[in-house]
Each structure stands twice: as C-alpha cells, then as structure tokens.
Amino acid sequence: MNASLIFASALFLTGTGLSFAQPAPAATMEGMAMEPAATPVAAPKLQAAMRSLWHDHVVHTREYALAVHAHDAAKAKAAEDAVVTNAKALANAVGSFYGKAAGEQMFTLLAGHWAGVKALTQADSTHDKAAETAAMNALATNGGEIAKFLAGANPNLPESAVSSLLAGHVAHHSAQIEEIMSGDMKAEATTWTAMQQHMNVIADALAGAIAKQFPDKAA
Secondary structure (H helix, E strand, O other): OOHHHHHHHHHHHHOOOOOOOOOOOOEEOOEEOOOOOOOOOOOHHHHHHHHHHHHHHHHHHHHHHHHHHOOOHHHHHHHHHHHHHHHHHHHHHHHHHHOHHHHHHHHHHHHHHHHHHHHHHHHHHOOOHHHHHHHHHHHHHHHHHHHHHHHHHOOOOOHHHHHHHHHHHHHHHHHHHHHHHHOOHHHHHHHHHHHHHHHHHHHHHHHHHHHHHOOOOOO
C-alpha cells in the first residue's frame, strides 16, 4: 500500500472521532510520510500500551526474518516464541475490554496473521513464488477477518478503513522480508522506519476507538 492510501485511511478514522498523536514524520517507501496533525490523546496510557504492543510485533517478526536469512535456527525459534507471546498480550488487551471470548478470537486471528508472515518469510528465503503468492493471499484474507472482527466489536472502527490499514501493514512485511532476503539493508532501513510509524497509526486507531467506546474504563 502506498503512503497516500495509508494517509487516507488514517484520515477516515480521524473523521469518526478518533485521535492521533503522531511522532515526527519519517521516510516511507515512497518518500516522506504524510500523517494527521497531532491532537490530544483521550487515553494516553492505553495509547502507550497499544503502541508498545504493536511495535513489539514488528520487532520480533523482523528478528525472525533476519534469523532465517542468517540460517540461525535458535534465533529464529526465539523470535517466533516472542511473536506468539506478543500476540497473546495483544489479545489479552482486547479481551480486557471485550471479554475472554473476544480475546481468544483476537488471538486466533493474530495467530493467523503470524502464520502468513512466517510462510511469506520462508517462501522468500527459498525464492518460492507460488508459496509467496499463497502466503500473501492468506494474509489478505486474514486482514479482512481482523477488520471485520474489530469493526463488529467497536462501531468507531470502520471495517474498510481498518482493512486498508492492515493491508498497509502486510505490504510493509512483504517489502521488508524481500529486502532482508536479498541483503538490501539500505532499502530495509527505510521500510523499517515506515513500518514502525505505521504501527503507531494502527495502535492509535485502536486506542482512540476503545477510549471513545469505553470512556469510563480507558485511561
């Protein structure tokens, strides 16, 4: 997904009443990022927690890709375990507002996302184009399922906008993995900056929507 589409999705979410407190602009794969202006944060603790959790997700998936490229099985296993632990933490964060069943469903969906990222990493590492296509298709389907789940749980999260934000996240995974496997770490550094910034956009969307839905519970 290009920067303009990510920006449009973020603005769409802002139009629903969500707040975004953005970091300083950073480079994207297509140049400088375009982001909404900083606005007051409704639930700063929740926002900080969401940002930390989503950031950890990309840190550990990146560690996994680097370990696979280096043929380091031990580091790959450690990174994979960290991804799963992080997914449980994200699911628990959702469950703390929507209940245990919702948290379990979120974990299942996040596990599906990780399965797709892992499959894509393996496919790129072996230059298996068919497997790469299958993994991207699985990730697209999973992104739609996550968007539908979140939109169903929270009316402040438009399904189409969330789906677009998740598609941008998958696009970052795809670009980063390909760059790591090809050894193009200069390009990967640019993607990595954009990827981290985009995690803040996703985290802020979730935190803002939850704070609006549960004003007496979110802090």
